[in-house]
Amino acid sequence: MKEKLTVEKLKEMKPHTIFAFGELMSRKWVAVRGEVHDWAVYYGDIYDNPNAIALQGDKIYDRELIEFLVPADKEALLLYRN
Secondary structure: OOOOEOHHHHHHOOOOOEEEEEEEOOEEEEEEEOOOOOEEEEEEEOOOOHHHHHHHOEEOOOHHHHHHHOOEOHHHHHOEOO
8 A cells, every 4th residue: 555645755855856646547647746745646648758747838737637646645635735
């Protein structure tokens, strides 16, 4: 089982760090730490480079999908960048 994302873990990361990634239904996704301890999940084409997805991918807004891809505690979920 994946370890849950916490605020403490977000604070330990440098801004713009890709801290989780994967593939789902012929798409690649990346989870990226933002500037101020916030974070977001982006997706792109299966052939895209993870860094390109982080910079130009489409943001995921579906809360259930976000929690499925990146298990997080309640405090970390509140920091998801909408």
